[in-house]
Amino acid sequence: MNRHAAVAGTFDRFHAGHRTLLTTAAASAERLSIGITHPSMTVGKVYSQQIQTLEERTAAVHSFVTGQGWQDRAAYFVLQDIYGPARDDASMDTLVITASSRENARRVNEARRASGMPELELITVPLVRAEDGKPVSSTRIRTGEIDREGRVYDLLFAGHSRFRATREAREQLRVPQGTVYKGPEEKPAVAGAAVAAVLRDTAPPMIIAVGDIVTATLQEQGIEPDLSIVDYRTRRRELPDISHTAPRQYGPLPNEAGTVDAGTALFLSRLIRESVWQREHFQIIIRGEEDLLALPAIMVAPPGAAVLYGQFDQGIVVVLATEEQKKRARTMLEEFKPE
Numbered sequence: 001m002n003r004h005a006a007v008a009g010t011f012d013r014f015h016a017g018h019r020t021l022l023t024t025a026a027a028s029a030e031r032l033s034i035g036i037t038h039p040s041m042t043v044g045k046v047y048s049q050q051i052q053t054l055e056e057r058t059a060a061v062h063s064f065v066t067g068q069g070w071q072d073r074a075a076y077f078v079l080q081d082i083y084g085p086a087r088d089d090a091s092m093d094t095l096v097i098t099a100s101s102r103e104n105a106r107r108v109n110e111a112r113r114a115s116g117m118p119e120l121e122l123i124t125v126p127l128v129r130a131e132d133g134k135p136v137s138s139t140r141i142r143t144g145e146i147d148r149e150g151r152v153y154d155l156l157f158a159g160h161s162r163f164r165a166t167r168e169a170r171e172q173l174r175v176p177q178g179t180v181y182k183g184p185e186e187k188p189a190v191a192g193a194a195v196a197a198v199l200r201d202t203a204p205p206m207i208i209a210v211g212d213i214v215t216a217t218l219q220e221q222g223i224e225p226d227l228s229i230v231d232y233r234t235r236r237r238e239l240p241d242i243s244h245t246a247p248r249q250y251g252p253l254p255n256e257a258g259t260v261d262a263g264t265a266l267f268l269s270r271l272i273r274e275s276v277w278q279r280e281h282f283q284i285i286i287r288g289e290e291d292l293l294a295l296p297a298i299m300v301a302p303p304g305a306a307v308l309y310g311q312f313d314q315g316i317v318v319v320l321a322t323e324e325q326k327k328r329a330r331t332m333l334e335e336f337k338p339e
Helices: 016-028 056-066 099-114 138-142 155-158 168-175 188-202 210-219 262-278 290-298 322-335
Strands: 002-009 029-037 074-079 094-097 121-124 162-164 179-182 206-210 226-228 246-255 259-261 282-286 308-313 315-320
Touching: 002 016, 016 029, 016 056, 016 094, 016 121, 016 315, 029 056, 056 074, 074 308, 099 121, 099 168, 155 290, 168 322, 179 188, 188 210, 188 246, 188 308, 188 315, 206 210, 206 290, 210 226, 210 308, 226 262, 226 290, 246 259, 259 262, 259 290, 262 282, 262 290, 290 308, 290 322
Parallel strands: 002 029, 002 094, 029 074, 094 121, 206 226, 206 308, 226 282, 246 282
Antiparallel strands: 162 259, 179 315, 308 315
């Protein structure tokens, strides 16, 4: 065992890969120096505005280290550049890294050599893989693809044609999944104005609107959803006077009433990923009924996204797709009957 190992990372949304990294570091040396990146180093990351605060990330690392009983061996520092104390600390003899940080490790050792110090031994930790074989990463969690254990949300639909709502699932769906903004049915702008004010105040990273009235109401309030899902009907009646617009429209895609079509849900997931990376606005036109697509939208949305849908005789429901809400949506979909 070496004497003193350094390990560092952003540690956003502490996940299975972080556990493996720290466990390997703890097994490699008697002392640990754990670096947690300063917010200034996360600016260029995808959905950087959704990265947890330094305090939240530090608390998660502390909690894991203490839970493992390593607290007396561990010290912490805020990493403000790629070097941290590893460039100058003569007591350090090991640097624990992943493949993605090899270049930075090389530069650390180059700086140590230039100062006449011995190089650090590099221990490379294999990346933990998610269900789809791709690495578990904070970026994939922030963009809504996977959970912290590497479960891939939209793999639920693989190998199926559709998921049919059971009686029990329908009972659950009668309960709004988020906050209801009430208003007269004949005057949706009343609820729409309240919703628009909330969206402007909270500035979610993505807005997903499910339903024609919800989409049209948002657009009337000057808010263009990142993704809208419409069928030009309400309560199974046609809406000839509504004209939806979006830069990129797709469909009609099938979604039978009372079901979630697996292919359409997978396409929805793909568009959400595209919206994350391309920052474009999309619209899916449904042949059938779109209302139950709110559930997969919540499940595959980036954490913090706002998913809006209409609740009969109540108003507009706004669901903030927290990690807990995403898990709940998946659990509800698992109660549907796959076909």
